[in-house]
Amino acid sequence: MDAREAEATKSPWPSTCATPAARKRIFCQPEVAIGIVPGGGGSDRLARLLGRDRALEAVLTSQDYDAERAEQYGWVTRAVPDAELDDFVDGVAARIASFDKESVLGARAQINRSTLPPVADLRASWAEFVDSVTWQGFQARVP
Numbered sequence: 345m346d347a348r349e350a351e352a353t354k355s356p357w358p359s360t361c362a363t364p365a366a367r368k369r370i371f372c373q374p375e376v377a378i379g380i381v382p383g384g385g386g387s388d389r390l391a392r393l394l395g396r397d398r399a400l401e402a403v404l405t406s407q408d409y410d411a412e413r414a415e416q417y418g419w420v421t422r423a424v425p426d427a428e429l430d431d432f433v434d435g436v437a438a439r440i441a442s443f444d445k446e447s448v449l450g451a452r453a454q455i456n457r458s459t460l461p462p463v464a465d466l467r468a469s470w471a472e473f474v475d476s477v478t479w480q481g482f483q484a485r486v487p
Contacts, residue, residue, distance in 0.1 A: 369411040369423075371411070373390065373402050379479060379481035379484070380482045381469075382469070384469070385470075388466060389461060392460070393417075393418050
């Protein structure tokens, strides 16, 4: 990366969540590091995926996690090398598409009911996020 590219990737935010220039897959919840709370369901869903302790670690530290660690923690289903990704996705999609549509949708609905946060929780988290952008700590970081 030359000096011009480095300058273009500079951010006014703390150094959390690697930039695309890093050319690797990074998972991060950077909100706390910049003075706000997650919004849009990130922390609501993350606790269900990772468990309470790991979700607290990810959210409160705003740490970067590579794809392999994200897979270990359950943040992603599977870490697949770029060269294999298209074939993997095509294979999964073709297999699911070969099944009865009603059974696929029914099974998905059952899993969603037991694993996704209720809409009321998502709305509450969104409201907390909206409030957090007015907090002094965040406002001090806004360029």
